[in-house]
Amino acid sequence: MSSVSVCTDIVIGDLGVGKSSIISRYINGRFTEGYKASVGVDFALKTIDLDSKTVVRLQLWDIAGQERFRKMSRVYYKEAMGALVVFDVTQSSTLEAASVWKQDLDTKVCLDSGHPIPAVLLANKCDLTGRDEDDLVSTLDGFCKDNCFLCWFESSAKDNINIDEAGAFLVKQMMLCD
Numbered sequence: 001m002s003s004v005s006v007c008t009d010i011v012i013g014d015l016g017v018g019k020s021s022i023i024s025r026y027i028n029g030r031f032t033e034g035y036k037a038s039v040g041v042d043f044a045l046k047t048i049d050l051d052s053k054t055v056v057r058l059q060l061w062d063i064a065g066q067e068r069f070r071k072m073s074r075v076y077y078k079e080a081m082g083a084l085v086v087f088d089v090t091q092s093s094t095l096e097a098a099s100v101w102k103q104d105l106d107t108k109v110c111l112d113s114g115h116p117i118p119a120v121l122l123a124n125k126c127d128l129t130g131r132d133e134d135d136l137v138s139t140l141d142g143f144c145k146d147n148c149f150l151c152w153f154e155s156s157a158k159d160n161i162n163i164d165e166a167g168a169f170l171v172k173q174m175m176l177c178d
């Protein structure tokens with residue numbers, strides 16, 4: 001018999017970094033250029049067979065067009081058990097913004113232990129960059145340490161790179177905190 005857990009993840013980051021596209025790719029397996037799923041869609045559901053004994057019902061919340069303040073209300077974060085914080089690798093200002101988003105998150109929600117909820121940084125649109133691995137790796141390793149991210153993934157909603165992997169990693173971390 002399988003056990004069923006319900007997990008809630010939020011996806012945050014600046015406008016245009018690819019949040020809706022990541023959700024659409026993760027949930028529907030699709031990417032549509034210029035597709036704006038966040039209009040009128042606040043959350044999506046996905047069922048994951050984590051292992052032979054565990055089924056996870058994942059709710060994924062999109063901030064649905066409220067990015068301009070780089071702050072969300074405490075109510076919005078209340079149910080969050082994990083976060084994907086997204087930036088666009090072609091726009092360095094969105095990496096700085098990721099740190100502001102993460103601070104906002106950590107001041108408004110934490111685990112019962114007082115630790116930050118598990119959060120993963122997504123360096124999205126990696127299909128658009130040339131490979132300058134060493135630089136990116138050391139910058140993002142340091143950034144994750146400074147901003148209390150568990151880890152980072154290069155991702156592309158367009159080319160389906162590391163979206164499932166990042167989602168699965170976060171769910172596993174959330175189950176450990178449960």
Ligand code: GDP
Binds near residue numbers: 018159
């Ligand atoms: P949001 O505002 O953060 O929800 O961003 P969207 O998902 O609406 O994406 C903004 C734009 O970036 C759209 O034109 C998407 O097609 C494009 N986009 C999203 N993810 C990727 C990606 O991984 N690679 C490329 N090349 N474009 C992307």
